[in-house]
Amino acid sequence: MIIAFKVDVDGVLLACSALKKHHDAELVFAKNRRELEQKLSFSGTDDRLMYLGFTPVGDTGRLVLEILGKRPAKMSRTDTGPVQYIDLVLRHSKANPAELVRLIISCNGSMEHLYTAKTKVARRYYNYMRDVTRAWQRMCMFARPVFINGVLTVEIKSSHDVADIFCRWLAKKNPDVPVAVISGNDAWVGNGELVGLDHFTNMAAAFVKSLCVSSSSKDEEVDDIDGLWDVFYDSQMIKSRRNRHLAKKMQPKSSAGLSKMAKSDRYKVERGISNCTLDIFDDTECEVDT
Amino acid sequence: MNEHQLTLTERMRILSQGTKYDSCNQSAVCHAFGPDGRCIQLYKTLLTNSCAGECAYCPNRSERDTVRASLTPEEIVKITWSFYRKNVIEGLFLSSGIRGDAEKTAEQQLEVVRLLRGQEFTGYIHVRVMPGTPKYLLEEIAENANKFGVNAETTSSVNYSEICPNFDYNNDILTRLKWTRDLIKKQRHKAGYNGRIVGANDTQFIVGATGEPDREIISTVNKFMNKYALRRPYFMSFDPVPDTPLQNGIPSPKWRENRLYQASFLMKDYGVKASDFDVIFNDDGFLADDDPKMRLAHEHPEIFPIDINTAARYELLMVPGIGPISANRIMHARPIVSEQELTRMGVIISRARPFIEINGSKQTNLYSFQAMETGS
Numbered sequence: 001m002i003i004a005f006k007v008d009v010d011g012v013l014l015a016c017s018a019l020k021k022h023h024d025a026e027l028v029f030a031k032n033r034r035e036l037e038q039k040l041s042f043s044g045t046d047d048r049l050m051y052l053g054f055t056p057v058g059d060t061g062r063l064v065l066e067i068l069g070k071r072p073a074k075m076s077r078t079d080t081g082p083v084q085y086i087d088l089v090l091r092h093s094k095a096n097p098a099e100l101v102r103l104i105i106s107c108n109g110s111m112e113h114l115y116t117a118k119t120k121v122a123r124r125y126y127n128y129m130r131d132v133t134r135a136w137q138r139m140c141m142f143a144r145p146v147f148i149n150g151v152l153t154v155e156i157k158s159s160h161d162v163a164d165i166f167c168r169w170l171a172k173k174n175p176d177v178p179v180a181v182i183s184g185n186d187a188w189v190g191n192g193e194l195v196g197l198d199h200f201t202n203m204a205a206a207f208v209k210s211l212c213v214s215s216s217s218k219d220e221e222v223d224d225i226d227g228l229w230d231v232f233y234d235s236q237m238i239k240s241r242r243n244r245h246l247a248k249k250m251q252p253k254s255s256a257g258l259s260k261m262a263k264s265d266r267y268k269v270e271r272g273i274s275n276c277t278l279d280i281f282d283d284t285e286c287e288v289d290t
Numbered sequence: 291m292n293e294h295q296l297t298l299t300e301r302m303r304i305l306s307q308g309t310k311y312d313s314c315n316q317s318a319v320c321h322a323f324g325p326d327g328r329c330i331q332l333y334k335t336l337l338t339n340s341c342a343g344e345c346a347y348c349p350n351r352s353e354r355d356t357v358r359a360s361l362t363p364e365e366i367v368k369i370t371w372s373f374y375r376k377n378v379i380e381g382l383f384l385s386s387g388i389r390g391d392a393e394k395t396a397e398q399q400l401e402v403v404r405l406l407r408g409q410e411f412t413g414y415i416h417v418r419v420m421p422g423t424p425k426y427l428l429e430e431i432a433e434n435a436n437k438f439g440v441n442a443e444t445t446s447s448v449n450y451s452e453i454c455p456n457f458d459y460n461n462d463i464l465t466r467l468k469w470t471r472d473l474i475k476k477q478r479h480k481a482g483y484n485g486r487i488v489g490a491n492d493t494q495f496i497v498g499a500t501g502e503p504d505r506e507i508i509s510t511v512n513k514f515m516n517k518y519a520l521r522r523p524y525f526m527s528f529d530p531v532p533d534t535p536l537q538n539g540i541p542s543p544k545w546r547e548n549r550l551y552q553a554s555f556l557m558k559d560y561g562v563k564a565s566d567f568d569v570i571f572n573d574d575g576f577l578a579d580d581d582p583k584m585r586l587a588h589e590h591p592e593i594f595p596i597d598i599n600t601a602a603r604y605e606l607l608m609v610p611g612i613g614p615i616s617a618n619r620i621m622h623a624r625p626i627v628s629e630q631e632l633t634r635m636g637v638i639i640s641r642a643r644p645f646i647e648i649n650g651s652k653q654t655n656l657y658s659f660q661a662m663e664t665g666s
Contacts, residue, residue, distance in 0.1 A: 116623035218409045222372045235306035246327030265322045
């Protein structure tokens, strides 16, 4: 028997439910039908197949209760719940959904085991969850979108599949403008109804350039916004409180790759803020805070 | 230099510098960190640094000869939108010098807030209201801002009159703290759990400007927490500013501010009472430059070591190196069998080790070894 399931939360939960009944079944996973057909044709198996998650599931609530239990498993306010845990883990570039299904089954209804990381696999998947959380949170912190044809657009690079959650976050933060997050050849558009699309849509990156909406007066940027940000950033420095160790920890090197502005901020964290400007060109005192 | 000769960038620099000592946090996304490691998440600015007040410690006091600048509400709104869209901020922190009187200043602050909300700005707005702001304006600020509060600066009316001679501590500060408490309660009730964020009452103290001991500050914070639902006090070390009456004052050491923050977190999140600190104050009522939680633990050897698998949550919280999050994790993950598990849960094991035991086994410390040797 082969349990073939879609790589999403519903698919994983359905696979867990099926695996509970058919312990000896093999697990096969795919992002969509086409990928699944390819995998199956490659293996050339004749076993009985069970397709799970490829058609929309009506009520996931019952499944959540059956697999994850009634009691909320998260251990503290800062932890994500088990459904989000699965969602985040599936986005990790190294996650193996079949292994995740077996891990959930091994918890036997006590989802705390996903967080306490008492086994090697649980620890690895907990770290996956943390990696993905960190990756999208860093995007929320350091990505710097720009208006292109009235669409707030940002291009991101991540080894994990976080473009859609970042796009949702950006759309929620800016509910009055369409937003687009481009990741490779794919793009996600949020608040799409403002450009005649669905509220949240996936499309080819090349198509984003053709989107156009007239921007309101409030979105006319002040001149040299990057320069103005530098002025503000520098103004917040308290020289006597320079704490390079803490600042480097909070604004890590990896943040610099997310945008030009974040790169410049990171440079100041590393090297200090130079007080050499043209205004003091004639002055002899010209130093860098180190 | 005349204010009219200053460019927008110059005025912005001056007014943002005026807020660099103001602490404010939304507890959400930080978009940058300054070279001092502090999170930058709001565009912090003064509306103006012209001020009618004569606060003895303040660089913007009326009698001081300094460059005065201001931004119009439209300019602040424009900069805020630009930064917000660029994803470098989550919102605005707006403070001001007192131009004319508190009422006029609050009117102008409100104008900025009204403009932003009128343009459907959904970001966070924190308004630092002036001492003596009338209630009707506070009510409107409460309707639009996410957080608003007045700075207490010090612990008593005697101290306050010494550093802020233009204002009355009881009326201009304490009454406003009471009003903000009531307005926050009302707004939270209205907003519910799915509505906008309504921040708790907050205030800031200047540490060391009037010589008040830490005992007095902690006792005031405790009083404010109970009476005005203060959630988180902010502290700023006094640093003498040239050309002010306190220019020859002694700057307060930065560690003092840190220790006060630690003490306030112990009161806020760990269930420690103000009176519990009595055993760790020195004779003059000051904290030492040491972690207050560690000090408290050393003062109560009779309750340690505690068994990590049987201790109640409040007992776990007394252990240095264990915070509220790791305490919750421990409660859920029991039985704990090794220190490695605790480390994974966020416990700082090097700090916690002398105060805990895991299933009966504990670290043998030098003191117990000495006691064994002497037979005592």
